[in-house]
Amino acid sequence: MTRFLAMGRMTDAMSLLRRFSVFHILGAYILSIVGLFVIAQPFGSAPRALCRWDCFWYERIAARGYDLHPILDGFEAGMADWAFFPLYPLLLRLVSYMTGMDGHESGMLINIVLLPVLALLSLSYVRRKGYVADHVAYWTILFMVFPTAVWYRFPYTESLYGALLVGCAYAARVGSIGLACGLAAGLCATRPTGLVCVVSIGLFRMLGTWRPGVAGSARQMGVRFLEGAAIIAVGATGLAAFILYLDRLTGDGLAFLHIQYSWRHSTHLPTTWLWYGLTHKGLTVATVLDLLAFSIIPYGFYIGWYFESTVLLLTFGLATSAGLSSVHRYVFANPFCLMLILTVIDKSTPLVRYSVLILALCVDYILLESWFYGYAFLM
Template identity: 35%
Template sequence: MKLASILARHSRLGFWAVILFAGNQVLEGVLIALGNGSYSRLCYWDCTWYSSIVAHGYDFEPRGHDQGDAANWAFFPLLPLLAAGIHGATGLLPPTSLILSGKLCFLLSIFAFMKFTQAYGAKVPPIVAGALVAFSPYAIYGSTGYTEPLFLLLTCLSFYLWKTKRYVASGLGGAGLSGVRLVGGFFALSLLVGGFRERLWGAEAARSRFLLGLFLAPLGVALFMTYLYFWMGDALSFVHVMKAWGRIPGNPLSHLLAYLQGDGLARLWAVMVLLAFALIGRLIRDRRYELAAFSLPATLLPLSTGLVSMPRYLWWQAPLLLALAETLRETKLWPLYVPIAVLGLTWMYHAWMAGKSFVI
């Protein structure tokens, strides 16, 4: 009976995840048609770099770029590996394989976020939590061959496994997460914080499983660094090559202040960062320290190189979305948020199809 109950509960969440994903895809189709766009246009910007990895592997040396010498070393391997599997199995072109990989992860991430919110006791109906992902203004990145949906999926899965005391499996999820994006490596910090909170150092029965999970968590980025070292001689090339895009680490607060004094999108992005810090403060207030330990450095690290692309770095973070969902519920702002979110998503599709660089 217990197994039947679990399966029934999962099937209900799965049903709503499919419905929400389908709603997003219908909206996407309408927006593309109204904008005289094309589905082939979805693979653009970073997706083209991931496509080069799927098609030819990682570069051996830099290639020309309008801001200096760039190479695809900046892009972590797990998403292109997934797309390469689809490409090899179906014969679909790399861009199409990336878009399909992203959409599949998008669907699964909606389901995973609903499970994540349940595990962390959020007083938000699962369908509402799923809708927050499916109809975010930045949900466009779930369909454009970017890493965001895979990042959210593995973040939710890793934290869910941790919460249910499956420490080794949680560490394996973290290993995948650190193979998606550099900030995924901060999940190891979350495990460390959680281990101290749960006093797992002194719990003989759980200690070995916890330590193994902690060891596994950064494995994705460690393997990528090892590969790059033997491939082209620089284990940190994914950091060094960012200079080609003008992404040089600096004081994150200086970048934030500069954008706050700007106008238009610059100030909007800066306000989003301030909102993210407020949501992290809420996580700390609610004693969800392991969630805050993930989102604080995952926000500060990209902020240290500027605010370009910050919205997608923020609003695909599971801890921030959890805190946002609870804040919207408590303040009763859901009726106001929903139309604003859909309008924002509409605007993002228009900008994407028009080739506006701020969506990168």
């Protein structure tokens, strides 16, 4: 009898546990991974199908380090891997060493782990900010399968960059300055736009604008100023370390910037590039996608997400000043952009919410297939 009572209690406990959002989120995420393996089967395997374009550069850096000289022949003549920042290749090498997996598998594993971490970090961030997601499981699942989240599954820096950005902003917001500084250094060592994000986080901490209406004493303002300055200073060490390394390796500490000319990137005003894209037929699609990404930013300012919108605006401006390729990826794959989109959808009617979820799954499938076939608009 006792045994049956114990089994009954266990069944009741499991029934209760299933009501928690974590089981819905985990179940949906596992299904999405299984689906990814299924649709990638005709292309050999999911890790192999996911690795396109920049993925090979990251894997080469992870396997043998940075080049001493630019490539001299072939399709990549004049290019060098100095354009790619070191934190993701280091993580790729570490995971490969610890698991024995090859580069393709290690890159996929990194994103499998980081995507739910980023989704839950983003949920915690918006709730801490004062926005309460009404449907936690729905919000988190949609975050992971929304079309703009497709880049989080590619073996690129998007998931790592997003987790570091949201983690750093969240830590600074709650006053964990030591953690914010460490994450800021990682952010600056992941991508060139990391520095503008870190400067934004530091400045907003200095000004105390993350706590509107609370001016505080002169001492409190001084402390916040020093905390913001520390985030910027320590964060910049991530970029400084890469500059010093390149200087020692190649004699040019800014080689990551100068080598961009090999990819036909040149510095102009964003408006110049956008006008050029609109007036040249081959760049129309990229330009329209870039402008569509930009359209999210004014909405962020309108609803009072000043810090997040500033980060998106600076990211867009910096990326567009060098060309039109990948600009929409830098903005759409920024978690702040996805947060802004989801705040609108989450407040909609059940019919709209679940229609969006079904549509998102369909578009996600199309985008993954496009990536597997090598369509470059997702680069």
